Amino acid sequence: RVLRVCGLTDEEIEEKFGHLIHALELGAPPHGGIALGLDRLVMLLGNKASIRDVIAFPKTSSASDPMTGAPSAVSGRQLKEVSLRTL
Incomplete structure (x- = not known):
């Protein structure tokens, strides 16, 4: 709603x-x-350099999320609502 x-x-x-x-x-x-940060704790305990080594659904190095398709394109209306424009 x-x-x-x-x-x-x-x-x-x-x-x-x-x-x-x-x-x-x-x-x-x-x-x-309320996330407890267990993934970061496991990263530290496992002596890993990146949280991506221990997290179940990491984003890619380009910060995209293949599961949800984020980030996606935004409409002109959305840009206007937040007073942004593309160059």
């Missing part, structure tokens, strides 16, 4: 937030959204 109040259509909601909406349909995360 919040996303609809923000002016997004059902198609836009599915395209942009579908993976999160579907995950939340299964229930809230057991930690309630």
